[in-house]
Amino acid sequence: MTGDIQTPAALTPANVPLRKGLPTREELLVYYPAKFTWHQLKTFVNSGDLGLLKRDIELQRRYDKWAVGIKEKYGSMVNYLLNYRLQWGKRDTLSLLTSAIQENQPAPDVPPSTTVVSQNELPPLPPDAPKYFSWETPSEYLSIIQNDWPYSVPPEVEHTLIWTRIPIYHPELVADSIKARIDQDGLWGFTGTTSPPPSPSILPTYLPALADWGITMDKMIVTPKGSDEEERLVARAGEEVARFVRNRWSEDEWETAWFVNPPRLQSVPGLAHIHVFARQKNRA
Secondary structure (H helix, E strand, C coil): CCCCCCCCCCCCCCCCCCCCCCCHHHHHHHHCCCCCCHHHHHHHHCCEEEEEEEECCHHHHHHHHHHHHHHHHHHCHHHHHHHCCCCCCCCCCCCCCCCCCCCCCCCCCCCCCCCCCCCCCCCCCCCCCCCCCCCCCCCHHEEEECCCCCCCCCCEEEEEEEEEEECCHHHHCHHHHHHHHHHHHEEEEECCCCCCCCHHHHHHHHHHHHHHCCCCCCHHCCCCCCCCHHHHHHHHHHHHHHHHHHHHHHCCCCCEEEEEECHHHHHCCCCCEEEEEEEEEHHH
């Protein structure tokens, strides 16, 4: 388990102004310090209820205010993402939060336009586009960015979003027998670990960290463990995502916890994306 989360002493409210809109890393450290340790995050991911993963309450309020203006300007959050934030096949140059991953993708040829247009759905995929997301999905169908509004993760943990024009859930990957379970629970996994992920059985010891959100064991939505065959099918449904994550975040250098929200928890319905919490091992 990681130790207590510390804010660098040099950062204080006196030298880090509290602004509006997208937060800087310095603001996150000073005004929205992490509520969860790395071990707690992994436990929440492995609990079976991805709804336990939370953004700082004050940061959520800031997001909600920002989102009002974004929706007024673009018409919807989907329009904002499609018209401005997501740069398919290009390196993320818009985030105020940086990643230690060295990108091979080109930067956008020109800065994204802030002109509002009426695009509210993804453009049609070409006939030769992949049927579903895989570890070798071409980059032109992806936009990999840092989460501008990260969950309450420790300072050493990056919160990355892999947006994809290609469906993550597909009948060829998700068998009919587990579809209802995936629709409720989503998918998750871990890479770069040297030991099994934290057991959900220790979750009660971490519930105090979720007290501000009113989380109790009786409010959790968890599917009971299935048969060996069902668990095999669930693992198969997430294998392409797991392989993509392993390829991008070298297991020699990174430990990750990744997840794909079920439809009931998707903040932007209709746009598929993967969350990745990534922690460099040499910072342990």
